[in-house]
Amino acid sequence: MLTTELLVQKNNLATTRVRKRPNAPLQPGQVRARVDRFALTANNITYAAFGSAMHYWDFYPVQDLTDAGAEWGIVPVWGFGTVVESACAEVPVGERLYGFWPMASHAVLAPAHVTHGGWSDGAAHRSPLPAIYNQYLRTSADPFYTEGTEDLQALLRPLFATSWLIDDFMADNGFFGASTLLLSSASSKTAYATAFCLAQRPGIEVIGLTSPGNMAFCEQLGCYSRVLAYDALPTLDGTTPTVYIDFAGNAGLRKSVHGHFTQLRYSCSVGGAHVGALGHAKDLPGPRATLFFAPAQGQKRAAEWGQAVFGQRLLDGWNGFLEAVQRQAWVRVAQANGPAAAQAAYAQMLAGHTDPGVGTMVSLSSA
Structure with missing residues (x-):
């Protein structure tokens, strides 16, 4: 099995390349998830633009690729994935997850602090990074999840x-x-x-x-x-x-x-x-x-209100917004499947040549 990755040159965001690399065996406690599909929005361009200053490149570092004068990174994205291989007894194969993924077909994670609702990636390189980005939620127990609206959720x-x-x-x-x-x-x-x-x-x-x-x-x-x-x-x-x-x-x-x-x-x-x-x-x-x-504001409010109250208020706000989006058809979903389509969608988003009424969902997992 190979993992397909969309790489971005850190000092020249318009330059991308697709890499396919063999999957290494899992270490004890790790899982491999297939990244089924992810959203590509202006938010991801912000991640790339501020990748060094705000450490977005650090979530999925590219350590085994060197080019003269070029440094490559993977832009993180939001979407859904499915566990396809597990060396962690608490996370079974087939489990579906919502979270922060690489622009890739697969991701290797190290589940830690596993609960009924989900878990965090316990990989050492992610421990200094904001906890909110390290959470992977089980769709079966996620109060924000509604079947049939996965694309809108990711977007x-x-x-x-x-x-x-x-x-x-x-x-x-x-x-x-x-x-x-x-x-x-x-x-x-x-x-x-x-x-x-x-x-x-x-x-x-x-x-x-x-x-x-x-x-x-x-x-x-x-x-x-x-x-x-x-x-x-x-x-x-x-x-x-x-x-x-x-x-x-x-x-x-x-x-x-x-x-x-x-x-x-x-x-x-x-x-x-x-x-x-x-x-x-x-x-x-x-x-x-x-x-x-x-x-930072989320942590402040969770401390002041308590995590349960904070979560419920955010959920109430989300439900109201999602209802308005669906009722007024603010977003039409477009699919970009495969490396070439993913590169083209990224280039369009970077250049600002996108229809504001369209939301792009990308999949590299079939590559």
């Missing part, structure tokens, strides 16, 4: 968790004294999920910034109070107390926002959807651009 569930925590972080901080929240890359799934949550907050205006071609899509979502093209930014009242939530990572746009709003109360950096325009956030007028790290 939207991890993004929604981030969005829900952004909304909670803003409320937790009194929206930093602002009543207007400005979101870039408004057509991205993480942005409009955030807007969906914020729209339920009384007295909060949610303005979406997007490209002209995506304005109609953003407007029909019904999550935004207003949707503007990027070049219409100067038409907004710069004296209004405002929070900027940046999903684009566009350095020029960030500079324009900071320069326009004299009452910018907080600048929240979330994503890097505009990879070609990424840049530093130094020497900007107004507040310092601060990276939002969802696990």
